[in-house]
Amino acid sequence: MTLIKWSxxxxxxxxxxxxxxNSIFNDDLNYYLNENxxxxxxxxxxxxxxxxxxxxxxxxxxxxxxxxxxxxxVLTISGVRESMRDDESDxxxxxxxxxxxxxxxxxxxxxxxxxxxxxxxxxxxxxxxxPKTETAKAKQIxxxxx
Numbered sequence: 001m002t003l004i005k006w007s008x009x010x011x012x013x014x015x016x017x018x019x020x021x022n023s024i025f026n027d028d029l030n031y032y033l034n035e036n037x038x039x040x041x042x043x044x045x046x047x048x049x050x051x052x053x054x055x056x057x058x059x060x061x062x063x064x065x066x067x068x069x070x071x072x073x074v075l076t077i078s079g080v081r082e083s084m085r086d087d088e089s090d091x092x093x094x095x096x097x098x099x100x101x102x103x104x105x106x107x108x109x110x111x112x113x114x115x116x117x118x119x120x121x122x123x124x125x126x127x128x129x130x131p132k133t134e135t136a137k138a139k140q141i142x143x144x145x146x
Contacts, residue, residue, distance in 0.1 A: 041077070041102050052112070052130040056104075059124040060097070068119040068128060070108070075117075077126065078103035111135070 043056045058066065058079065066079040083099040108114070108130070116131045 041104050043077075043104065043106075045106075049132075051132055054106075054126075054128040054130065056126045057124060058121075058126050061124070063121045066121055066126065068126070070114050070117060073108045073110070073112075073114075074105050075108055075128070075130070076103060076105040077128070 041056055041058060043054060045052060045054050047053075054075075054077075056077065061079050061081050065082070066077070069076050069078075078101065080101050081099045111132045113131045113133055118129045120127045120129075
């Protein structure tokens with residue numbers, strides 16, 4: 001007896017085209033150096049006047065298994081999802097949750113204060129705060145219209 005009727009996902013003709021455009025038009029923080037290694041790690045990056053904030057959901061990973069580092073203006077987040085032991089009698093109908101190592105890297109803009117970067121991991125959510133230099137902070141100038 002099967003719980004889920006298996007049907008393969010159809011190949012999308014445009015997936016390759018999307019990858020080409022994304023690799024050409026990505027800039028600074030949106031450009032990651034290496035492809036996702038097949039393990040899921042989605043990232044949101046938002047900008048404020050004073051910093052960039054990177055947020056990633058990394059469920060099922062222990063804090064001790066996550067590494068955040070900066071080397072030559074490249075921020076790298078990596079980790080390990082520990083594998084669960086399967087009993088020989090286990091019968092899977094569908095298995096998508098990946099195990100093993102994952103890594104994602106981002107080229108940082110010059111305006112980041114690398115020595116002030118902070119990372120926090122709680123409840124499966126990683127937040128990395130990337131403060132900007134004083135010169136990069138947004139300035140507002142009011143201009144009189146005549």
